[in-house]
Amino acid sequence: MKRILPILLLAAALSAAAQNPSQLMQQGDDAYAKADFAKAVSLYNAVLDAGHQSADLYYNLGNAHYRLEEYGLAILNYERALRLKPNLRDARQNLDLVNSKIEDEIAPLPELFIVHWAHSLVAWLSPAGWRVLMLCLAALLGGLIVFFVLSSQYRSRKTALIGILVLSLLLLLALACSISASIRYNRHDQAIVTSPMAIVKSSPEDTSVDKLILHEGTKVDIEETLGDWHKIQIADGNTGWMQQTDITII
Numbered sequence: 322m323k324r325i326l327p328i329l330l331l332a333a334a335l336s337a338a339a340q341n342p343s344q345l346m347q348q349g350d351d352a353y354a355k356a357d358f359a360k361a362v363s364l365y366n367a368v369l370d371a372g373h374q375s376a377d378l379y380y381n382l383g384n385a386h387y388r389l390e391e392y393g394l395a396i397l398n399y400e401r402a403l404r405l406k407p408n409l410r411d412a413r414q415n416l417d418l419v420n421s422k423i424e425d426e427i428a429p430l431p432e433l434f435i436v437h438w439a440h441s442l443v444a445w446l447s448p449a450g451w452r453v454l455m456l457c458l459a460a461l462l463g464g465l466i467v468f469f470v471l472s473s474q475y476r477s478r479k480t481a482l483i484g485i486l487v488l489s490l491l492l493l494l495a496l497a498c499s500i501s502a503s504i505r506y507n508r509h510d511q512a513i514v515t516s517p518m519a520i521v522k523s524s525p526e527d528t529s530v531d532k533l534i535l536h537e538g539t540k541v542d543i544e545e546t547l548g549d550w551h552k553i554q555i556a557d558g559n560t561g562w563m564q565q566t567d568i569t570i571i
Contacts, residue, residue, distance in 0.1 A: 342373040345371070349361045353561075358389050362386060365382040380399065380402040392422055393514060397571060399412045400511075404506055408444075425538070425539045448503040454500055458491055509543075512538075513541075519535045525562045541553040
């Protein structure tokens with residue numbers, strides 16, 4: 322019994338080490354490098370199952386699915402990577418590439434320039450990045466206020482006052498972007514079609530009229546949920562009802 326106990330402890334330690342997320346991630350990278358993409362997907366998913374996520378993990382998982390020509394799952398994981406790190410350029414480029422390969426070509430509704438600019442600005446940083454920027458701006462603002470109070474020269478006080486006004490505006494803008502980025506990060510009303518083909522119905526019933534057919538990789542907005550059905554809207558404004566098994570929430 323005394324000999325068996327150390328062996329059991331060693332086996333338990335080795336089993337725990339095998340489940341170490343960083344080791345699983347490295348094993349996934351090694352499998353990907355050897356073109357064993359199915360194994361890479363399995364290992365990356367094991368990291369997610371262990372409760373760990375990161376933009377790089379989702380990006381690598383998207384790449385593995387892309388190599389397996391599982392375009393819906395590739396798009397899903399690139400979108401998830403960009404949720405965590407909006408300025409991850411490689412994920413953005415790969416997402417654009419995969420979107421060019423999917424079957425559905427949906428022309429989005431026209432968007433005002435100012436709205437497009439605002440969305441691009443919010444996506445420039447993650448929620449955490451906006452918070453860090455706010456702290457930096459607040460520190461600079463505090464320093465300028467102290468300088469303004471202590472300075473006795475008119476020109477210096479005037480310059481400091483202008484700086485205070487500018488930094489106050491920038492801080493308010495960063496606050497608005499931080500709130501918008503947090504809402505975007507925490508939203509659960511967008512999904513990707515992950516079934517090869519999905520029928521959009523006019524109502525949440527199997528017997529209702531077919532409105533359109535969507536294919537793997539199409540992005541949809543979820544407007545309402547009723548049982549096993551989601552009311553969705555696509556980029557061109559068309560709406561309908563889909564089975565929840567046909568889509569995966571980002």
